[in-house]
Amino acid sequence: MTTHHWPSLPGIAYGGDYTPEQWTRETWREDVALMREAGVNLVSIGIFAWGLVEVREGEFDFSWLDEVVELLHANGIAVDMGTPTASPPAWFFANHPDARAVTRDGVPLGFGARGMASHSAPAYREAAVRIATELARRYGDHPAVVLWHVHNEYGVPVGEDYSPHSVRAWRGWLQEKYGTLDALNAAWGTAFWGQHYGEWDHIGAPATAPSVINPSQRLDFARFTDHQLRACFIAERDAIRAHSDRPITTNFMANQHGGCDLWAWADVVDVVSDDHYLWAADEEGEIGLAIAADLSRSVGRGAPWILMEHSTSAVNWQPRNVAKRAGEMARNSLSHLGRGADGILFFQWRASRSGAEKFHSAMLPHAGTESRVFREVVDLGAKLGALEEVRGSRVHADVAILWDFESFWAQDLEWRPSEDVSHDERIRAFYEKLWRDGITVDFALPGHDLSGYKLVLAPAQYALSAADAANLVRYVENGGTLVVSFFSGVVDENDAVHPAGFAAPLQPALGLRVEEHLPLRAGDRHDISFDGVRLSTDVWQEDLVLAGADVRGTYLGGPAEGRAAVTRHAHGAGAGWYISTRPDAAGLAAILDQAYADAGIRPAGHPTGLEVITRRGDAADYTVAINHTDETVSLQISGTNLLTQAVAEGTLEVAAGDVVVVRSPHAAQGADQP
Amino acid sequence: MTTHHWPSLPGIAYGGDYTPEQWTRETWREDVALMREAGVNLVSIGIFAWGLVEVREGEFDFSWLDEVVELLHANGIAVDMGTPTASPPAWFFANHPDARAVTRDGVPLGFGARGMASHSAPAYREAAVRIATELARRYGDHPAVVLWHVHNEYGVPVGEDYSPHSVRAWRGWLQEKYGTLDALNAAWGTAFWGQHYGEWDHIGAPATAPSVINPSQRLDFARFTDHQLRACFIAERDAIRAHSDRPITTNFMANQHGGCDLWAWADVVDVVSDDHYLWAADEEGEIGLAIAADLSRSVGRGAPWILMEHSTSAVNWQPRNVAKRAGEMARNSLSHLGRGADGILFFQWRASRSGAEKFHSAMLPHAGTESRVFREVVDLGAKLGALEEVRGSRVHADVAILWDFESFWAQDLEWRPSEDVSHDERIRAFYEKLWRDGITVDFALPGHDLSGYKLVLAPAQYALSAADAANLVRYVENGGTLVVSFFSGVVDENDAVHPAGFAAPLQPALGLRVEEHLPLRAGDRHDISFDGVRLSTDVWQEDLVLAGADVRGTYLGGPAEGRAAVTRHAHGAGAGWYISTRPDAAGLAAILDQAYADAGIRPAGHPTGLEVITRRGDAADYTVAINHTDETVSLQISGTNLLTQAVAEGTLEVAAGDVVVVRSPHAAQGADQP
């Protein structure tokens, strides 16, 4: 992280993507008036405007953009200036057909949609740096510009590239990583299926082949793809930095696009920003939202971040795009804020009449200002205006869940033991238990310093290097409580099975080894007996060989019938739990309750459906409480609701669907906060 | 429509596709004898015989075809002469590999199947005109030839073409349509996602790209594709016309292939002809058949048409190709006739032993003449022979359903609010209600003169230009009853949301505006209260803002709970109904019954399962009544059953599975016929 941090803005940032290029000047004037009405203080512009600024290769017309920037500035609305490199213009693809990204099947992807080019094509890199440079030169010191927004959602809609440019860069990347072909052949295990390489130039991208491509190669290609995208970002960032000292970000997609290793990305931006959209089919989308927000905060190591995009109501790209209910937009926004966001922005200000996303909701919908959505946008602006003092406060968590993009890339490759095993599903299941208990969670990598956490959960750590495993073992040794779910620690960083077998590097902490995976047939369910209670499980069993662990749960059926299902191992000053099957939600809750006890963690005890998160400021705590139910519920708290200035002494009623933000003295929340 | 109309033939045309090229001369002689036995008077020949006539490029051998034409002529069987341009020969693809059609992914489609070429390739256009010219020169005046059958099922199996020839033609088509790039950029809304075009040559076909292609571009490409196919037809038609004055047709696929705008096609043929196949999974295939027949009649503005292909029993290209039951072929044929067909032809005369369609039924099946199918073919020939006087009579309808191919093309693009919304499904649902009530229906475009209809239904008019909307508003103003279903009037002819919001141009007629779409999750059902009765609905709700309309139905659950679901607006001398959700069949029936009342329409009152249609002749009415049940039912009618010469006075019994065709004096049918 560089020293440039937060955009120069008062209070909480509020606004959205703004596309004046789609509208007349008359509409621009209406827009800024309505922005002011809504309390908007920051808009992102220029993100898809490359061809309207660089009208022919190397020929620039900034006139309209100048006008927009001045109009916004005159109205007190700050600018998040986008670089338009996520969507090169028509002339780019016409002039550089070789710079198109190419699919695994060899289909070059051209213009007409949202057209990312090959991230490795020299022509693309040059063009991206040129436009970024010109924008920075012109607007780098403009008082309206408080933030740079490079590109858009790296990796989406296309990240992987099988073009010749990509293949050439890939060989270079491999040469740098491995040094020698011997090292590469060893890391990839090319002796299997006769894949030995004798020349660097014989290595190709993992394109469509007769069968399954070497998984180590694919894992490295995922790393390479992530690296190339990040290199594109860095090139633009540095081009801007040469002319501007404002903070530079690019919008992540936290838990919605897995192709970028956000732990690495967070290190190269000045401020983390994230786009988040509810998954409409999920009737508890607020839990997925909370994961995204906690992850955005965690990759930035706890620093405040910006919610760069979310939606006021429905999106357009899901099978069924469910609209938000009354109040849901505010609940969503304040959950993000509670989890560390100091900026709440939307895609987009005004709904587009044309194009692929015309059915995406906006702050100003097709129905205009006389609409539920616009009224709620104005109301939210007022609410955020009352929360200025929250800015910069931080969230604290006693529990960490491991979230490792590289492990996910490896796990998602072909030919794993069971297609029913999903890291997303397991992480959600573990997270959901904590969410329902009102326990705040950070995400972490297995190699991080975990000593600050009382409890560390590993719901899906398929790939785990020996070094990272040793870190986890040390964590337990030093008094931590670790809970590991099945199909973890299986392979190392090259997707090679650990020499001593599955989960072997965790053996000191878990007191067992995994002799064999026992995936179940579709639909098979078997009970386990856990502390005398029957819990229902499915998908997976394992044949465990105990090496010190205590058996806490036993299989009552299935291939491992009669054998250990759940274990606890006392190791050093801590304890290592292992869950070798997939319990349902009630079962997982029963097991984790015991791990809580080990860790000295207690559920927060809030009413069901009341989501409560606390941010710790220099002078006070700020508790955000969101009532997801249709009834009024009571929050035990003393302090002032900043949204109403009501003062609570011990109890605050939160109306159905409502949100409160309460300023309290520090440490009023309970003994489990340090 | 030109002045050339109906083939010179006595009575109802009867026959099918005939492929003597697959058989020996001995079989030819057997064929014509059996055709005579079956009453066949018209066969279509030459449709797939290009390579056997033009044996090498520019080298023709008509000898066998001469012989076939003479043999048919000698036996009194007229010829519908096909041009074979739907399937260019092997030499064509070998000589002109660049003339292959290309998929969105860039795969050129070659020979070996039913091989349409690029509709824009100069080599294809030239070759098609050459073979059409040579055929017309040779057979244009032959007394056996009474009709020309150009090509086969345009657009099937391939219509869209992404070849360089197509891209070049597409740019020209756009230049002609838009004149300037500014106009194109505005119509397509290219400011969205940075798609601005600065050169005509930068515009590509909407081939595979990283994400969703600009929908306006795709809509125009659908129009272009339709236009190119029609241009191919016109080129052949004009080549034939230079040498022959016989009517010229091409066989449509009414409601089975949506890629051709049949309203435009009907204007360029001399007589409409259509191919129709039952969808075997549909246990009430007769309703889909009726839609196809009514649409064939409607695009021809009521003129008699030819059923160019249907099947005697099973087809071969569906997942499960259910055979027709005894009598079903006759019921199907006479339903087409009742709905305006003056020709009943089949694919094909004799079942092919080889090739992709060997399991397609035929008039003469693999089992030969000793078969149920052939016996029914002979019987049907006799029946049609008794119906000579029906020819030329016309069908009258009081109700129109809007059927707009361009709107369907737009609606079928990606990223619509819910994948559960289907124009086909809604049109079928509305049509089915009328079919069950015995009410005859025309199809129409929203821009048509609708003043002749008492009731106009818009089950699926997603795209609606402001001009067409004004036409519908005028229709209501002048006393019409209009029923509009949800997700209608959303966008204009460029797939751009109407400036004042969804359905805004219909506001005068409907008395409301649609603030927001509220798609439901999969499987969600909610009741509405309609005139005090609970109706079950699913898929969709809308947030309606009333502007004069009366609320007739109210949501009892779901996101719009408590708000208007169904409305009626008195406007001018008429009424506009709006249904903002998807009722089930009973619910839709309840609502439409009220709209009937507004329109002065009454159900016909025939027994359930008795399909009744009337054709009005110069001197009499002809009522076709088809008993789809397993019991004898009574038809209230007076007149003569032309199939048996039985005379009915007030009542006619129709046996289970049987059909009657009754000649009655005009206007005997009830007060709702003008």
Added chain:
Amino acid sequence: MTTHHWPSLPGIAYGGDYTPEQWTRETWREDVALMREAGVNLVSIGIFAWGLVEVREGEFDFSWLDEVVELLHANGIAVDMGTPTASPPAWFFANHPDARAVTRDGVPLGFGARGMASHSAPAYREAAVRIATELARRYGDHPAVVLWHVHNEYGVPVGEDYSPHSVRAWRGWLQEKYGTLDALNAAWGTAFWGQHYGEWDHIGAPATAPSVINPSQRLDFARFTDHQLRACFIAERDAIRAHSDRPITTNFMANQHGGCDLWAWADVVDVVSDDHYLWAADEEGEIGLAIAADLSRSVGRGAPWILMEHSTSAVNWQPRNVAKRAGEMARNSLSHLGRGADGILFFQWRASRSGAEKFHSAMLPHAGTESRVFREVVDLGAKLGALEEVRGSRVHADVAILWDFESFWAQDLEWRPSEDVSHDERIRAFYEKLWRDGITVDFALPGHDLSGYKLVLAPAQYALSAADAANLVRYVENGGTLVVSFFSGVVDENDAVHPAGFAAPLQPALGLRVEEHLPLRAGDRHDISFDGVRLSTDVWQEDLVLAGADVRGTYLGGPAEGRAAVTRHAHGAGAGWYISTRPDAAGLAAILDQAYADAGIRPAGHPTGLEVITRRGDAADYTVAINHTDETVSLQISGTNLLTQAVAEGTLEVAAGDVVVVRSPHAAQGADQP
């Protein structure tokens, strides 16, 4: 079959694929020690080692392989020497990019997986012969080498090739087959859809086209593909033979890959070998195993064969890879042995740490020697060591089921009457009935001499030449009992419907003709009355016209209601049964029981779940009895259990999950053995 037969080995071959190239020399020494512990006497090596032996094109390094061969030899472990031509090295694809196989869509399949090249590319053929020659030159006389293992699983993962090399070879193959284009045009029925060919060079491979490719062309392309693969084998075989007199095999995939006509392949190998893997979703995988084993024996005309690969536990390439339960590996292995296998080998000796198949089980699993799997491997080695005398004994069957790869290729093409009709499903259903009755089955082609069988079943003989049909008619005439299932005898060897209609060539044997196929809608079920009992059927009915047959079952519903469903026809000295629908298992059992009675066949009468097969040796019978149940069951037998030396007099208890192999005097088994 050449005169070279069985590898020079004592007793039953036992071992697996061995890949020392993946491990250190230290591990090699551990490996051979553990192999000896497990009783391993044969390992297959070199199968994926091309690039490590031919390190650059034409440059060889045999040093490590020499060392491995010597090490194995020194430890008394024989070598099955593989040629590595299933996976050409990286340099091959780099040097010969035109030798890549190409998909139907034109995508060339490159390196990185298990990379088969174009079977028609001259460069591939040359390279394959070169490496085979060099290996044979070096190891052809080595005392350790007892068998040659050419290539690996021909046709998997890619068989079909649409490259220019393939197209060129295909035209040559067609020219050789047909001689003239007239003959080809006639055989393919190119008059349909205008596919006439006037030049050999106009014929392409059946690549992606606008619609369904000519099925006769596709059937020939399947034959051509099979032929080309076999030509590759023969080229390698002959290259080896020039330098070695050891038997040569290649590993088939019996019923798991249908692209090779194993009847023809068995004729060109010295000994049949087969790979078999359980389908994990099948809870009775032992039945599929039995089919594979019986088919492996049958294609080799009864000679002993080698199970070249199976798995000790789970595989890795299925959706859910279920591990084997305790004892299951031994039950599987001994079922193969009972059905004629004299070698039991696994993929593979030691589990690979890396690559696409790291989750495939092995003899030595990731968990090492302290594991259930390795203990069972050692135990199985001991068991097989006790069975030396079984070697060379043969299996006898009274029943044959027709298994015709060419017919399957034809049936699997597009546009058949119902997608619910599957040859695999019907063959399994018929086979399963016999398996449950303890009746041993051979597979056969319809053109084989069937006179040795009392009963011949044709569950799925869609394509049947007139000559083969005549053979079946003669079989019945001469006293055989033939049972034919629906959708059989439909087309001839060119996929053309028989001139006299469906099943016409079988009419003398069946006493009926099939007038029309009557596929049912999805989910439709109808009963038939069979000998007075209601049987449940689905998927299919037919309209039968009797020509002498007796009606034994009648449709009680559906389109053929009231008509014949099951018939029996006395013809000559035998009887022909026809089943025109798909009965469920109980229904099929009821019908086949009557056919048994005709054939003089009786169920073996073993306890349910006890699989019993007998091999007949020169001096004794060997009965393998496998208890698939969880209870002890009794086998009626006298003799010695070779695995325990226990002597049974009349009865032998077989423990739950256990297997016995009993030596008995000849003909102790019952009257139905000749």
